[in-house]
Amino acid sequence: MDEPLNLVLFSGTDDKLQAAAVLTAGAAALGKPVNIFLQYWALEAFRADRIARDHGLAPEAGAAGRAAVDALAAAGQSPWADTLRQAKELGGVDIEACSLSMDLLHLQQVDLDPLVDGVEGVTAFYLAAGEGQVLFI
Amino acid sequence: MPVLEITQAVDARGLSCPMPIVKTAQAVKALPSGAVIELLATDAGSIKDVAAWCRSTGNGLIEQSSDGAVYRFVIRRK
Numbered sequence: 001m002d003e004p005l006n007l008v009l010f011s012g013t014d015d016k017l018q019a020a021a022v023l024t025a026g027a028a029a030l031g032k033p034v035n036i037f038l039q040y041w042a043l044e045a046f047r048a049d050r051i052a053r054d055h056g057l058a059p060e061a062g063a064a065g066r067a068a069v070d071a072l073a074a075a076g077q078s079p080w081a082d083t084l085r086q087a088k089e090l091g092g093v094d095i096e097a098c099s100l101s102m103d104l105l106h107l108q109q110v111d112l113d114p115l116v117d118g119v120e121g122v123t124a125f126y127l128a129a130g131e132g133q134v135l136f137i
Numbered sequence: 138m139p140v141l142e143i144t145q146a147v148d149a150r151g152l153s154c155p156m157p158i159v160k161t162a163q164a165v166k167a168l169p170s171g172a173v174i175e176l177l178a179t180d181a182g183s184i185k186d187v188a189a190w191c192r193s194t195g196n197g198l199i200e201q202s203s204d205g206a207v208y209r210f211v212i213r214r215k
């Protein structure tokens with residue numbers, strides 16, 4: 001379990017972020033390091049002033065998908081940001097903002113939720129990723 | 138045989154995947170070696186997940202039962 005799990009988060013909808021948070025928490029519970037690289041709309045969802053908002057669902061969700069996600073939330077499923085916070089408490093989870101996306105969205109690190117550890121470029125991400133698998137969500 | 142003494146109970150009933158495992162990992166992290174954790178969960182995935190987690194992390198799954206709605210696991214910290 002030494003090779004890290006590496007997630008590139010691109011989409012900023014709640015369903016995809018929830019799926020990414022679940023993968024992250026599961027890996028963290030196993031003691032597997034996780035590197036998360038936030039790009040584009042996923043990065044925007046980590047803005048401190050927006051992280052707790054409704055970020056919608058992927059287009060394929062439709063009305064039935066919306067109802068299913070709402071039912072799971074009503075049954076007590078943790079919001080993705082909470083799942084990520086708990087995963088970080090277990091240790092080994094590093095969340096970095098893509099510097100290009102920071103420029104694109106005119107963001108500074110102070111604009112981001114404290115879940116985000118720092119800002120880096122793609123080279124630093126690949127270096128941290130090592131021989132581990134890279135998933136794009 | 139001595140009665141197994143539970144060091145800490147983890148109530149993950151009503152929590153969806155992967156929170157039962159996350160709560161268990163958090164509890165294990167804070168306890169000394171040999172501590173015994175009782176986990177209650179309702180997530181059906183926890184049957185395979187708890188076994189896989191114990192195997193991968195080296196913690197011992199010493200009891201496992203279910204009354205149909207709630208799954209109970211007893212884990213000894215390595």
